[in-house]
Amino acid sequence: MAAVAAVPLLISTEVWQLHVGFIDYVIICVYFMFVVGIGFALKKSMVSTEDFFLSGRSIPSWITGLAFLSANLGAIEVMGMAGNGAEYGIMTTHFYWVGAIPAMLFLSVFMMPFYYGSRIKSVPEYLKMRFNEATRGLNAISFAFMTVLMSGVNMYAMAMVFQLLLKWDMNASIWVSAVVVLSYTALGGLTSSIYNEVLQFFLIVLGFLPLTIIGLSNIGGWQAMASKLPPGFCHLWANTAPGAVNPMGCDWMGIIAGLGFVLSFGYWCTDFLVIQRALAAESLPAAQRTPIIAAFPKVLFPAITVLPGMMALVIFPAIGHPNIGQNRFDMALPLLLEKYYPSGMLGIGLTAMLASFMSGMAGNITAFNTVWTYDIYKNYFAPNKSDKHYLTVGRLATGGGILVSIGSAYFAMGAASIMDYMQTIFGFFNAPLFATFLLGMFWKRATPWGAFFGLCLGTITAGVHFYLSTFPTGHPMLAFASPMAGNFWRASTAWSVCFVSTILISFFTKPKPIEELKGLVWGEGPIIDTSGLPWYKQPPILAGVIGIFTLACNIIFW
Amino acid sequence: MLDLRLPIGIYFAINSAILILTGLFSPAASQIGSSTINLNFIWGIVMGVFGAFMLTLALTDKKKKTPKPE
Numbered sequence: 001m002a003a004v005a006a007v008p009l010l011i012s013t014e015v016w017q018l019h020v021g022f023i024d025y026v027i028i029c030v031y032f033m034f035v036v037g038i039g040f041a042l043k044k045s046m047v048s049t050e051d052f053f054l055s056g057r058s059i060p061s062w063i064t065g066l067a068f069l070s071a072n073l074g075a076i077e078v079m080g081m082a083g084n085g086a087e088y089g090i091m092t093t094h095f096y097w098v099g100a101i102p103a104m105l106f107l108s109v110f111m112m113p114f115y116y117g118s119r120i121k122s123v124p125e126y127l128k129m130r131f132n133e134a135t136r137g138l139n140a141i142s143f144a145f146m147t148v149l150m151s152g153v154n155m156y157a158m159a160m161v162f163q164l165l166l167k168w169d170m171n172a173s174i175w176v177s178a179v180v181v182l183s184y185t186a187l188g189g190l191t192s193s194i195y196n197e198v199l200q201f202f203l204i205v206l207g208f209l210p211l212t213i214i215g216l217s218n219i220g221g222w223q224a225m226a227s228k229l230p231p232g233f234c235h236l237w238a239n240t241a242p243g244a245v246n247p248m249g250c251d252w253m254g255i256i257a258g259l260g261f262v263l264s265f266g267y268w269c270t271d272f273l274v275i276q277r278a279l280a281a282e283s284l285p286a287a288q289r290t291p292i293i294a295a296f297p298k299v300l301f302p303a304i305t306v307l308p309g310m311m312a313l314v315i316f317p318a319i320g321h322p323n324i325g326q327n328r329f330d331m332a333l334p335l336l337l338e339k340y341y342p343s344g345m346l347g348i349g350l351t352a353m354l355a356s357f358m359s360g361m362a363g364n365i366t367a368f369n370t371v372w373t374y375d376i377y378k379n380y381f382a383p384n385k386s387d388k389h390y391l392t393v394g395r396l397a398t399g400g401g402i403l404v405s406i407g408s409a410y411f412a413m414g415a416a417s418i419m420d421y422m423q424t425i426f427g428f429f430n431a432p433l434f435a436t437f438l439l440g441m442f443w444k445r446a447t448p449w450g451a452f453f454g455l456c457l458g459t460i461t462a463g464v465h466f467y468l469s470t471f472p473t474g475h476p477m478l479a480f481a482s483p484m485a486g487n488f489w490r491a492s493t494a495w496s497v498c499f500v501s502t503i504l505i506s507f508f509t510k511p512k513p514i515e516e517l518k519g520l521v522w523g524e525g526p527i528i529d530t531s532g533l534p535w536y537k538q539p540p541i542l543a544g545v546i547g548i549f550t551l552a553c554n555i556i557f558w
Numbered sequence: 559m560l561d562l563r564l565p566i567g568i569y570f571a572i573n574s575a576i577l578i579l580t581g582l583f584s585p586a587a588s589q590i591g592s593s594t595i596n597l598n599f600i601w602g603i604v605m606g607v608f609g610a611f612m613l614t615l616a617l618t619d620k621k622k623k624t625p626k627p628e
Contacts, residue, residue, distance in 0.1 A: 041560045042560055218590065218591060342584075342587075344597075345598055347576075348601075
């Protein structure tokens with residue numbers, strides 16, 4: 001998912017309660033024991049900062065690939081995508097087939113050689129090597145700020161959902177989840193987070209797959225479901241001509257330009273949260289395969305997220321009408337769990353939800369502690385200290401990040417629509433950043449100050465656009481058919497401003513000498529010879545296969 | 559370093575045992591079309607097969623068992 005699918009999970013009124021039995025709590029406890037146990041088992045392997053922050057660059061690609069996918073399966077993804085499935089129908093899969101796969105493949109084939117080949121420890125560090133300290137600082141500080149806030153939002157969402165579904169105390173949920181995430185991330189660093197993300201991936205697949213099978217069987221199959229859904233709910237592109245009516249309120253141009261290009265590439269190709277997983281891979285080909293391995297299940301993931309949401313609309317026709325309380329679209333998945341899962345499987349389903357929330361927190365925290373330690377602390381506060389010192393700082397930063405996350409979780413409680421705003425803000429930081437990376441990696445003439453001021457202008461543009469399109473006093477030209485359409489166009493505008501202004505400023509400022517760009521820019525980069533690898537390990541071939549498969553999916557559900 | 563397939567295998571084997579036992583002693587029925595199934599029991603077996611697969615991969619990994627050259 002691009003990080004912009006603004007999916008409100010806030011529910012203000014009382015709802016029904018899931019009937020959780022003793023055995024379900026046993027299953028949840030087993031999960032907690034395992035995630036903390038993995039942290040303990042990995043603690044002795046964490047002897048250097050490279051081990052702690054980058055898993056010693058020794059993880060096989062199947063693990064980094066699934067972690068790459070799972071790091072994105074946070075609070076909003078699983079429940080939110082099911083909710084979107086109920087609200088927008090199959091068009092929600094644009095977030096996968098247009099809004100994720102092409103960007104993941106592009107990252108693999110074209111950008112990963114620069115990220116991995118330059119031996120950077122973080123994405124902001126690339127900006128320093130390619131441009132200058134100011135650009136790195138701007139990105140590092142905004143990224144660190146956003147990650148702890150997102151971690152807190154995940155925490156808050158989890159506490160809110162489990163209070164509504166199970167009547168769990170919100171304070172207890174926040175603190176227990178914080179302690180568990182702190183335990184395994186502080187002990188086992190990125191490796192622990194990655195391992196738990198992979199465990200979570202299998203848990204989500206095996207936990208939610210029966211819902212799809214049972215639900216679809218009960219409805220009578222795809223055709224029967226399609227006949228019971230509103231018009232346009234089972235078509236991806238058929239109703240997206242300009243002026244045509246479709247559930248998402250977006251035309252094909254907005255989808256391709258906004259979601260398919262700017263937002264998805266901005267998120268998947270520049271966000272350190274996901275790229276950090278690839279940097280942990282054991283070799284450059286393994287790092288390149290990481291997004292591709294993630295892309296294979298990503299293509300099929302709508303079957304356990306979007307499809308249940310569409311089924312929920314057939315099974316519970318009142319869902320979303322009105323979109324409040326127990327009728328919220330976001331309740332699609334819990335409603336199906338309650339309907340189809342007996343005690344036992346219900347525990348598995350709830351654990352899968354818990355796992356996705358906690359993984360969302362852990363992913364953000366591990367990205368935060370790396371950027372904080374390498375790009376902020378080491379750079380601005382304490383350079384030239386021992387590796388052991390930075391390892392200790394990394395562990396402390398994990399604790400500090402969790403504490404700030406808890407604070408932001410309570411802050412989110414006080415602001416009714418904070419999650420919508422957070423998602424949107426997260427998106428508009430990434431959109432201009434992608435223009436900076438695109439020019440940085442593929443245009444040697446892009447200058448350090450061109451990149452810095454371009455990034456500033458792009459981000460400011462997104463902020464102004466957001467203000468004008470959100471508040472009722474805004475300019476009428478910034479009115480959109482839906483908040484999602486607004487997100488798409490805001491991202492495109494911010495990207496364009498950053499792109500054009502970086503080019504213009506670059507013509508008037510001094511570029512870096514070409515010898516300083518070795519391994520950082522297309523044409524000066526490392527030569528990748530994958531001819532010795534079997535075809536099924538060659539990134540371009542694998543990317544081609546998954547690209548064709550994704551295209552076929554788009555045509556089948558046209 | 560810890561082979562991830564090991565904890566995954568053990569974790570799903572434990573969940574499998576819990577679901578199978580729950581399915582045997584408390585056979586709640588889930589409706590599929592016109593028939594009913596014991597979902598805990600059936601999915602417990604599926605999870606057990608997956609757990610066993612991961613454990614087999616972890617325990618039979620030849621690369622791991624080969625001693626590193628000095």
